[in-house]
Amino acid sequence: MQSTWSQSEVFNWLQKYNVTGPRYTSYPTVPAWSESVGALDYQKALASLQPEESFSLYFHLPFCEKLCHFCGCMQVITTDHSRSQDYVKKLLQEIALVRKQIPQRLAKVEQIHFGGGTPNFLQAKELKNLFEGIHQHFKIEDQAEIAIEMHPRTSTQAFCDQLKELGFNRISLGVQDFDPKVQKLINRHQTYEQTKDMLDYLRSLGFTSFNFDLIYGLPGQKLNTWQKTLDQVLKLDPDRLAVYSYAHVPWIKPVQRSFQDSDLPNPETKLKLFEMALKTFPQAGYELIGMDHFAKAQDELSLAKKEGSLHRNFMGYSTRAEAHQIGFGVSSISYVGGHYFQNQKQLPDYEKSIQSDNLATFRGCLLSQEDQIRRDLITQIMCLGEINFKDFEKKWSLDFKKHFASELKQLEALQQDGLLEIKDQKINCTPIGQLFLRIIAMVFDPYLEKIKTQAKNPTFSKTV
Ligand code: SF4
Incomplete structure (x- = not known):
């Protein structure tokens, strides 16, 4: 890919095309969904599934110890670790509730993803309980991809050991930017050494597949420090990279007012930051996947791109196009039988629904x-x-x-x-x-x- 453009070209594109628009992790996009779609519709969609169809499961684990100032996710900030115990109980109840609606004897699972929040907020034994519940109700295929998002600063060796024992095979680490000044502005302190130590430990356990999340356009980002981050990332040798554009929406996420708008790189610099990633990663042997992901040539994502079987969902780019996606937990989204369904977005509402033995769907979209x-x-x-x-x-x-x-x-x-x-x-x-x-x-x-x-x-x- 060409990655050097003239100033006038960049100016022209930014003038015309730097407008607001969806990321298209779904279509129709969420603002077009309706609250008239609810649990009954979700129930019908689950009941209509055929025996040979398979599933991709997503679990939303919302707890985080500290709030990152750029955060656009649904999270619950707390240092009270006892809260996750009760949440896991709700997830187990929800698994049983959803499974009851699926007529198949074997519900085959080819992908499981734990996202957040910070999934490693959970204690190792809580993750184990959750996994036992999944095994009880679904048939996890031998070749299934089992992935988890992790925060290196709060991860423990006991948690990593548990991941290995449970059969996890893909780890996604939030990196964002290694520069201390940027980290101060975004309230996310995580040194290169912490990330490396965690990675070394996971590699020593036999894990071989790593994704890093980076964000460009964050407050305080400068061209020289960003290049340093990119070089440090290369030294850690991940298999995949997601290089997201920072979405500045303070009217939706007031925490983004924690820094000044003037701390943000201007659109020209922001495009330049991405241009640097576009140059650095392909030079090091990574291929551009879709809009903002990179993967090594032999990675499944690169192969899927070549075969034309790449797909996109709420977790980014995926190779599992055909599986129905079932989301568990607060705010999670399902795509079942060709329709979208979303769970309650506030934790008390979600918990109340599950507690009273109801599916927690509060809106969705039935596609024509x-x-x-x-x-x-x-x-x-x-x-x-x-x-x-x-x-x-x-x-x-x-x-x-x-x-x-x-x-x-x-x-x-x-x-x-x-x-x-x-x-x-x-x-x-x-x-x-x-x-x-x-x-x-x-x-x-x-x-x-x-x-x-x-x-x-x-x-x-x-x-x-
Ligand atoms: S760890 Fe992730 S989900 Fe939690 S506050 Fe930071 S960005 Fe948001």
Whole structure:
């Protein structure tokens, strides 16, 4: 990928395309969902599943000891570790409740992901209890990917030992930025040495697959210190990297007012920070995956990209496209039978539902055939950066140019600006278009206009 652009090119793109827009981890996006979709709809979707279908399970573990000032996640800040014990009990109840709705004798699981919050807030024995509950109700496949997000500062060796014993095989570490000044501004203190020690210990246990999360656009980030972080990351040799754009939405996340707006890099610098990642990681042998992930050439993600089977969901890019996703825990999202469902977003509401033996669904989205078509198209743009008209027509029995006549017209302007090329019955995103995939996807999203008109404040973060 080209990673050096002239100042005037950058200026032009930023002027036009640094607008607010969704990240498309779902389509339709969450603001288009409705609270008229509830537990009964979720129950129906679960009951309609066929015996051969398999699952991907997500567990949301919301507790964190300290609040990071950039945080956009659903978390509960506490140092009271007894709280997770009761939460695990609720998760076990929820597993049993959900499982009751699934008619299959064997509910095969090919992926489990523990996200947060800070999943390693849990005690090792709590994680073990949770795992026993999963085993009791689901059949975890031998080749299943079992992943967990971890915070190196609060992780213990006992917890790592437990992960090994339970069969975890993918570890995702939150790194964000190693620079102490940035860490002070974002209230996340975590030295390079702490991260390295934890990684060394996990490697000594036999773990071989590591993902790092980094964020560009954080307060205090400078080009030279960011380059140092990127070089330090390379020394630690992760297999995958997610390099997220910091989403500044203080009207939704007031904690982001803990620093001054003037501490944030301006859009030109922010794009430059990402450009540095785009240069550094491919030079070290990583491939760009979708919009903001990198993976070693032999990693499953890189292979899935080559085979065209890459997928996108709430956990980022994934290779498990076909599995139904069941979310457990407060605020978690499920995608079952072609529809989205979300659990209660506040912990007391979630706990109350589960306590009274009810599914905790509070909103969702039942997708029409047209939604499914556009969801597939947007996923292809976000994952592969290309659309092959003939393949798409075959899959959905439609005439691409007729069906998307007005969108193709709108794409002409993006083509003129060098973001994509339309020729030989294909749309291909260019290297710069790869950075603005959200802008290209937005053309195919008919809900956007209504969402923007109805919202009092911007609903989405800026694309850069
Ligand atoms: S550890 Fe993660 S979830 Fe918790 S406050 Fe920090 S960014 Fe948010």
